[in-house]
Amino acid sequence: MATIDQFMAASAELTGFSVEELRATGMADAYWAVVLEQAGAEAVGRLVAAPLGEGERELARAVAQLWYLGSWTATADGRPFLVSSAAYAQGLVWRAFGGQAPGAVAQGFGSWTAAPLGVR
Amino acid sequence: MSELEGGRRWDVIVVGAGFAGSLVAQKLGEQGWRVLVLEAGHGAPDAGSGHQDAVEAYRSAMAKVPNAPYRTSAVAPSADILDLSGSPEGGYRADGYFVQRGPLPYASGYLRANGGTGLTWTGLTPRMHPEDFRAGDFGQGRNWPIGYDELEPYYRAAEREIGVAADAEEQREGVGLPLPDGYEFPMRAIPRSYLDQVMADALDGKCVQDPTEETPTPLRVVGTPHARNGRPNPGAVDGAMEGAVGSGKLCAGYASCVPICPSQAKYTPLRTQARWGGSVTLVTRAVVSRVRIGGNGRVTGVDYRTYEGDDQPTAVAARTAEADLVVLAAHAIENAKLLLASGAANSSDQVGRNLMDHPVLLTWGLMPQQVGAYRGPGSTSGLEGFRFGAARARRAPFRVEIGNWGWTWALGPPDGRVAELLRSGGPQGRGLFGPQLRRTLGDRIGREFAFQFEMEQDADPANRVTIDDRHRDALGNPRPVLHYDLSEYVKRGIAAAKTVSDQLFALLGAEDHTRFEPGPAWPGYFEYQGRPYAYRAAGHGAGTHIMGDSPATSVVDQWQRCWDHPNLYAVGCGSMPTVATSNPSLTMAALALRSAERMHRDLLARQGVDHL
Numbered sequence: 157m158a159t160i161d162q163f164m165a166a167s168a169e170l171t172g173f174s175v176e177e178l179r180a181t182g183m184a185d186a187y188w189a190v191v192l193e194q195a196g197a198e199a200v201g202r203l204v205a206a207p208l209g210e211g212e213r214e215l216a217r218a219v220a221q222l223w224y225l226g227s228w229t230a231t232a233d234g235r236p237f238l239v240s241s242a243a244y245a246q247g248l249v250w251r252a253f254g255g256q257a258p259g260a261v262a263q264g265f266g267s268w269t270a271a272p273l274g275v276r
Numbered sequence: 277m278s279e280l281e282g283g284r285r286w287d288v289i290v291v292g293a294g295f296a297g298s299l300v301a302q303k304l305g306e307q308g309w310r311v312l313v314l315e316a317g318h319g320a321p322d323a324g325s326g327h328q329d330a331v332e333a334y335r336s337a338m339a340k341v342p343n344a345p346y347r348t349s350a351v352a353p354s355a356d357i358l359d360l361s362g363s364p365e366g367g368y369r370a371d372g373y374f375v376q377r378g379p380l381p382y383a384s385g386y387l388r389a390n391g392g393t394g395l396t397w398t399g400l401t402p403r404m405h406p407e408d409f410r411a412g413d414f415g416q417g418r419n420w421p422i423g424y425d426e427l428e429p430y431y432r433a434a435e436r437e438i439g440v441a442a443d444a445e446e447q448r449e450g451v452g453l454p455l456p457d458g459y460e461f462p463m464r465a466i467p468r469s470y471l472d473q474v475m476a477d478a479l480d481g482k483c484v485q486d487p488t489e490e491t492p493t494p495l496r497v498v499g500t501p502h503a504r505n506g507r508p509n510p511g512a513v514d515g516a517m518e519g520a521v522g523s524g525k526l527c528a529g530y531a532s533c534v535p536i537c538p539s540q541a542k543y544t545p546l547r548t549q550a551r552w553g554g555s556v557t558l559v560t561r562a563v564v565s566r567v568r569i570g571g572n573g574r575v576t577g578v579d580y581r582t583y584e585g586d587d588q589p590t591a592v593a594a595r596t597a598e599a600d601l602v603v604l605a606a607h608a609i610e611n612a613k614l615l616l617a618s619g620a621a622n623s624s625d626q627v628g629r630n631l632m633d634h635p636v637l638l639t640w641g642l643m644p645q646q647v648g649a650y651r652g653p654g655s656t657s658g659l660e661g662f663r664f665g666a667a668r669a670r671r672a673p674f675r676v677e678i679g680n681w682g683w684t685w686a687l688g689p690p691d692g693r694v695a696e697l698l699r700s701g702g703p704q705g706r707g708l709f710g711p712q713l714r715r716t717l718g719d720r721i722g723r724e725f726a727f728q729f730e731m732e733q734d735a736d737p738a739n740r741v742t743i744d745d746r747h748r749d750a751l752g753n754p755r756p757v758l759h760y761d762l763s764e765y766v767k768r769g770i771a772a773a774k775t776v777s778d779q780l781f782a783l784l785g786a787e788d789h790t791r792f793e794p795g796p797a798w799p800g801y802f803e804y805q806g807r808p809y810a811y812r813a814a815g816h817g818a819g820t821h822i823m824g825d826s827p828a829t830s831v832v833d834q835w836q837r838c839w840d841h842p843n844l845y846a847v848g849c850g851s852m853p854t855v856a857t858s859n860p861s862l863t864m865a866a867l868a869l870r871s872a873e874r875m876h877r878d879l880l881a882r883q884g885v886d887h888l
C-alpha cells in the first residue's frame with residue numbers, strides 16, 4: 157500500500173512544485189484522503205510507482221488538478237467538487253504567477269497598482 | 277390612514293429591500309414616515325454573521341457565479357446565469373426561473389435576498405452624460421422627461437449616500453461630465469491597476485478608426501468611479517465622509533467584488549439599511565404577489581405571503597398590508613411582473629415592454645508581459661471615446677471596460693485552462709505535467725486580460741416581460757416570460773466594437789485569443805454579416821416600466837409615479853427610458869432619492885386631505 161510520502165513525491169513530479177512547497181499549502185493530509193477515497197488504494201499504488209507513466213494518466217491529471225485548483229474532477233459516477241475553501245485558497249495555479257486566489261487574501265489597498273512579482 | 281392586521285398602521289409599503297428600495301425607505305424613514313419594507317428573500321439574523329457565512333459560502337463554491345454566496349429560495353426564485361447554456365448548433369437553452377422565448381436570451385441574473393442584486397454587483401458608478409438623456413434626438417430610443425441638470429443634485433446626493441470614489445477633474449476631462457465647480461467626490465479615486473497603466477502607456481494619444489465614424493477616435497485610459505471605499509477626500513463638502521467611509525473598510529484588494537467583498541469595502545444596500553431609523557420595519561421572507569387597487573384608481577396596499585424553508589416552503593401564510601403609498605422596488609423584471617399580475621398601470625400597454633440590458637462583447641488575450649491579472653477591483657479604468665457623438669445615430673454606442681480579472685468573464689476562472697493543459701498540452705498532446713506545466717501556467721495566467729464593451733441597447737417594445745398562467749413558481753406566483761433580441765442597431769455596435777478591439781490588440785502588441793463559437797459556454801452566440809459573435813450580459817436590466825412625459829406612451833412619470841395610480845410608484849432601472857452606456861445603478865439611486873422627495877410631498881398632501 158502506498159504511503160503519503162510516496163504520494164507527495166509523485167505529486168511533486170506531477171505539479172512541478174517541490175514536496176516542501178506542497179507541504180507548505182497545508183493541504184497534504186486532506187488531499188491524500190481525497191485521492192485514496194476517490195481512486196482507491198490500488199490505483200494510487202500504480203500511480204506512485206510511475207507518476208508520468210501511461211497506466212494512470214487520468215488519475216495523474218486528477219491529482220495535478222487537485223493541487224492546482226483544490227477541486228476533484230468529475231468522474232463517471234460523480235460530480236466535480238471543491239475540497240474546501242482552504243483548498244481553493246491554496247490552489248497552485250495562483251502561486252504559479254505570483255498571484256492569490258480571488259477573495260482569499262487581502263493584498264492591501266492599492267496593491268494592484270504595483271508591477272507584478274514576475275517583472276519586478 | 278390605513279391599518280395592517282395586528283393593528284399597525286403604515287404610511288408607506290416598499291416592496292423589495294434591494295438597492296432602490298433600501299434608499300427610498302431610508303429617506304422616508306428619515307422624515308418620520310412609518311415604512312413597512314416587504315422583502316421576498318432571506319435575511320441574515322445579524323449582518324455580521326450573515327456576511328461571514330456568505331464569504332465562506334463563496335470560497336467553498338465550485339462555481340463562483342454572482343449568486344453563489346447567498347441563500348436563495350424556490351419560493352422567491354432568483355435568476356442565475358447558470359440557468360442558460362448554448363447549443364452546439366447555435367441557439368440556447370434556458371432551464372431556470374425565466375421562461376425565455378426570444379431569438380436570443382436575456383442573459384442577466386438577479387438576486388432575491390435581503391439586499392438584492394446590490395449584494396453581488398460590481399460597484400462601478402459612472403454618471404450618465406447629458407447627451408444620454410436625449411437619445412431620441414439621435415433617432416434611436418427615447419428622450420427622458422428630465423435632463424441631466426435636473427438629476428445633477430441627486431447624483432451628488434447618491435454619490436454621498438453610497439460612497440463614491442472618483443476624481444472630479446478626470447471625470448470632467450475624460451468623460452466630458454459637467455460637474456459643478458468645486459465639486460469633489462466623497463473619496464479620492466481608486467488607484468488604477470498596473471494593467472491600466474500599461475494600457476495607458478501604449479494607447480493614450482493614439483487613435484483607432486471606428487468604421488461607423490468619419491474621423492479616428494482618440495484613445496485615453498480614464499479611471500472609473502467606484503462605490504468602494506478609497507481614501508477619504510478632505511475636499512469633499514457637507515459631511516460627505518460620514519456616509520461614505522463610516523462603514524466598511526478600505527478596499528483591500530481581495531479581487532472578488534463580484535460576488536462578495538470580504539472586507540465590506542464595496543457598497544451594498546445593507547449599509548443603507550444599517551442607517552434606517554426606527555420608523556422603518558423590515559419583514560423578510562415576505563413575497564408580494566399583488567398590488568391592491570381601489571375603485572378610484574388609488575392603491576390601498578399589497579397582498580403577500582410569508583413562508584419558512586427554502587425549496588419546500590412551509591408555514592405559508594397569506595397576508596395583506598395597507599398603506600397610503602406603495603413603492604415597487606423589486607427589480608426591473610419583478611416590478612413589471614407585479615404590475616402585470618395586478619392588472620395595474622398598463623393603460624399605455626407599455627408595462628413589461630422595452631426590456632433593456634447592456635449586452636457585452638468580450639474580447640480577450642495575453643499581454644506581451646506579466647500584468648498582474650486577478651488583482652484589485654474587476655475594472656478600474658475604461659475607454660470613454662465611443663460613448664458619445666454623431667455615430668450614435670448609426671450604431672449602438674459603447675463603453676469599454678478594461679478587465680483586471682483575466683479571462684474570468686469570457687471563459688471562466690483559470691480552472692478551464694489548467695484542465696486543458698493537463699488533458700491535451702505537451703508535445704504529444706497527452707497532457708503537460710511537472711515544471712513545464714508550472715512554467716506554462718505561470719507565464720500565461722498572469723498575462724491574461726480582457727476588454728468588456730458594454731453596448732447601449734435601444735428600447736424596443738418587442739423586448740418584453742409577460743406572464744402566463746401556465747408558468748408559476750413554488751408559491752404559485754407567475755414566472756417572468758421573456759422575449760428578448762438584439763436589434764440591428766446593437767449588432768452594428770458590436771461589429772464596430774470588434775473592429776476597435778482588433779486595433780487595440782495591434783497597438784498593445786497583445787495576442788488575441790477571442791473566439792466565438794456555438795456551444796454550451798455561449799448562449800448569446802449569433803452571426804452578423806457573415807461573422808461570428810457572442811455577447812454576455814451585464815446584469816443591468818432596465819426599461820420595463822418606462823418613464824416618459826405622456827401617459828399614452830409611458831408607465832411612470834418623471835417621479836417614477838405610475839400615471840394610472842397617483843399613490844403607486846415603481847422605482848429602479850425599470851423606469852429608465854434609455855440605459856445609455858454607463859452602469860445604471862448610480863443613476864437609479866439618484867432617481868430614487870429624487871422620487872423619495874416627491875413621495876414625501878405626496879404623503880404630506882395626503883395627510884392634509886385626511887385631516888379635513
Ligand SMILES: Cc1cc2nc3c(=O)[nH]c(=O)nc-3n(C[C@H](O)[C@H](O)[C@H](O)COP(=O)(O)OP(=O)(O)OC[C@H]3O[C@@H](n4cnc5c(N)ncnc54)[C@H](O)[C@@H]3O)c2cc1C
Nearest residue numbers: 292294295296316388392393398399400564815848859861
Ligand atoms: C453581476 C452583476 C454586476 C453588476 N454590477 C453593476 C455595476 O458595477 N454597476 C451598476 O451600476 N450596476 C451593476 N449591476 C446592476 C445592479 O445590481 C442593479 O441595477 C441593481 O441591483 C437594481 O436594483 P433594484 O433595487 O432595482 O433591484 P435589486 O437590487 O435586485 O432589489 C430588488 C429586491 O426586491 C426583492 N423582491 C423581488 N421580488 C419581490 C416580491 N415579489 N416581493 C418582495 N420583495 C421582492 C428582491 O428579493 C430584492 O431584494 C450589476 C448586476 C449584476 C447581476
Ligand code: SF4
Nearest residue numbers: 527528530531533537
Ligand atoms: S477589490 Fe477586494 S476589497 Fe476591494 S471591493 Fe473588491 S473585493 Fe472588496
